[in-house]
Amino acid sequence: MNSAKFFIARTFALVQTIFLLAALGAAQPAFAQKPSDLIRPGDRWLDNRGIQIQAHGGGIIHLGKTWYWFGEGRSQTNDPQKKYVACYSSNDLVHWTFRNQVLAIADPENLGARFVLERPKVFYNAHTKKFVMYMHLDNSSYKLARVAVAVSSKVDGTYTYVNSFRPLGLESRDIGQFIDDDGSAYLIFESRPTHGFYIAKLSGDYMSVEKQMSFVNAPLEGGAIVHLNGLYYALGSHLTGWRANPNVYATASSLSGPWSEMQNIAPPETNTYDSQSSMLIKVAGSKTTSVIYVGDRWTPSALWDSRYIWMPVEIGDGKLSLPQPQPWKIDVRTGVTTIVPDVKP
Ligand code: GAL
Helix, strand or coil: CCHHHHHHHHHHHHHHHHHHHHHHHHHCCCCCCCHHHCECCCCCCECCCCCECCCEEEEEEEECCEEEEEEEECCCCCCCCEEEEEEEEECCCCCCEEEEEEEEEECCCCCCCCCEEEEEEEEEECCCCEEEEEEEEECCCCCCCEEEEEEECCCCCCCEEEEEECHHHCCCCCEEEEECCCCCEEEEEEECCCCEEEEEEECCCCCCEEEEEEEECCCCEEEEEEEECCEEEEEEECCCCCCCCCCEEEEECCCCCCCCCCEECCCHHHHHHHCEEEEEEEEECCCCEEEEEEEEECCHHHHHHCEEEEEECEEECCEEECCCCCCEEEECCCCEEEECCCCCC
8 A cells, every 4th residue: 555545544544433432422311420420329439540449337537628538448459367447538529549558457456367457437636636546446256345546647647556445444346436516526336235335525635535425225336426407316227247227316416415216217128228327427518518328238258349338318307318329429519419310221
């Protein structure tokens, strides 16, 4: 082929490709959303590297414009002798950047190779400028029932293990975190012997648990709290291990209670749409304040592949309900959340 013919053939091929790509684009329905702009509860949620997010039983803090999501790192490539906490960041709650495995620790208290480290929560202490991580630490039979504490001066730095203890001298298994509107930090922990969960204030430096605010007389774990329009909503799951159950909530006008009767957050037969509570995130925007249920859909046989159920809840006047999970989006500036009907073919 001489060079003129070659040039014409190449140009023709290029034009064909452009038309093909345009036709493919036009084949997408006009109302289709880019999947990456939506939160799709229960789907694989990928980080900026295209790797499934490992932040199970997680906790989320909001610093400036950025949210940080910490959770159990259960990646298949982890060293089985160690337990991991991973940290991700996001400015929109949808796209998450992997920051670091902020903790990778081998049996810190001689508990045996099958020691348990679950539900990490990080608090930022504005006085000491330290990030303080609480975790549920246990042996393989879950008899130790302690919290462990680790600390870092950088949000996504390597956290240094400090110690472990029973908060207020009480057995503590699942933990949750709550930061009130005035910045006060609380640990929520389940205590089996007294069949209920405690809400307790952290000490000034957050390195210990100082004061009981409430004992909620209901055997619940996966504790989460949100404070909205003068009411506290406390949410938890029943004690059925990795199996989902109907999660319930109660309300109180003070963290010290008294708490109302527990009520289901979703039709009980759905077992909270096959999920377990971990956290409630409040997004206060310029137009509205939304509250997001953050739950785990555990896969005990492949914990690394456990999925996340995040949905904006219907909340107000003492009522809280979790709608059926479906794709949705959020504008964190306005606080507006929108359910986007699924357009999968
Ligand atoms: C659940 C708990 C999880 C994990 C699991 C182990 O009840 O919420 O964090 O401890 O039990 O069976």
